[in-house]
Amino acid sequence: EVQLVESGGGLVQPGGSLRLSCAVSGFTFSDHYIDWVRQAPGKGLEWVGRSRNKANRYITEYVASVKGRFTISRDDSQNSLSLQMNSLKIEDTAVYYCARGSDSSPMDVWGKGTTVTVSS
Amino acid sequence: SYELTQPPSVSVSPGQTARITCSGDSLPKKYAYWFQQKSGQAPVLVIHEDIKRPSGIPERFSGSSSGTMASLIITGAQVEDEADYYCYSTDSSGDHRVFGGGTKLTVL
Numbered sequence: 001e002v003q004l005v006e007s008g009g010g011l012v013q014p015g016g017s018l019r020l021s022c023a024v025s026g027f028t029f030s031d032h033y034i035d036w037v038r039q040a041p042g043k044g045l046e047w048v049g050r051s052r053n054k055a056n057r058y059i060t061e062y063v064a065s066v067k068g069r070f071t072i073s074r075d076d077s078q079n080s081l082s083l084q085m086n087s088l089k090i091e092d093t094a095v096y097y098c099a100r101g102s103d104s105s106p107m108d109v110w111g112k113g114t115t116v117t118v119s120s
Numbered sequence: 121s122y123e124l125t126q127p128p129s130v131s132v133s134p135g136q137t138a139r140i141t142c143s144g145d146s147l148p149k150k151y152a153y154w155f156q157q158k159s160g161q162a163p164v165l166v167i168h169e170d171i172k173r174p175s176g177i178p179e180r181f182s183g184s185s186s187g188t189m190a191s192l193i194i195t196g197a198q199v200e201d202e203a204d205y206y207c208y209s210t211d212s213s214g215d216h217r218v219f220g221g222g223t224k225l226t227v228l
């Protein structure tokens with residue numbers, strides 16, 4: 001069974017840092033993209049970033065609002081991916097999801113999400 | 121930046137056809153994807169590459185695309201289809217990946 005499980009969410013002060021993890025199972029991790037998507041309370045979905053697959057040299061992409069603050073890295077040996085979030089802002093408060101994808105079918109399987117709250 | 125525009129809400133009676141639209145300037149060149157999100161749950165991909173339905177998605181879900189507008193069509197909507205629906209695509213350069221604002225579908 002294909003599974004993605006996020007962890008690492010919590011309460012952090014503005015300006016602080018947090019590292020989210022996405023543990024995957026049930027598929028060949030290196031063959032797939034992994035996207036991070038967030039959803040602020042009561043709001044819609046926002047694409048945050050992507051780690052492409054091995055064939056695409058694991059290139060990472062980010063939405064403009066997090067570029068320079070967030071970093072995606074992956075460890076194929078551990079079947080896990082992380083989202084390092086620095087210089088956090090109140091507007092980063094959201095549920096963060098990781099999702100598996102490919103060129104033809106982005107975000108075809110999602111995790112259940114982990115909640116990040118940025119507040120003083 | 122790039123934007124996809126959806127109506128905030130659509131309402132139909134059970135058994136009727138629901139159509140949710142998504143407009144964007146790059147949709148003639150880029151595929152649209154559709155996600156269903158029920159209350160308190162993670163999103164689920166229901167349509168990819170404009171018209172393709174992933175395995176396990178009921179046949180009543182279909183997609184279409186013409187010009188700058190893509191549509192999700194639910195033929196014979198059921199009460200259990202009540203959810204928020206989001207379209208997703210990229211701009212023509214592929215540099216901006218965005219979701220539409222979402223459409224709340226009410227079936228009652």
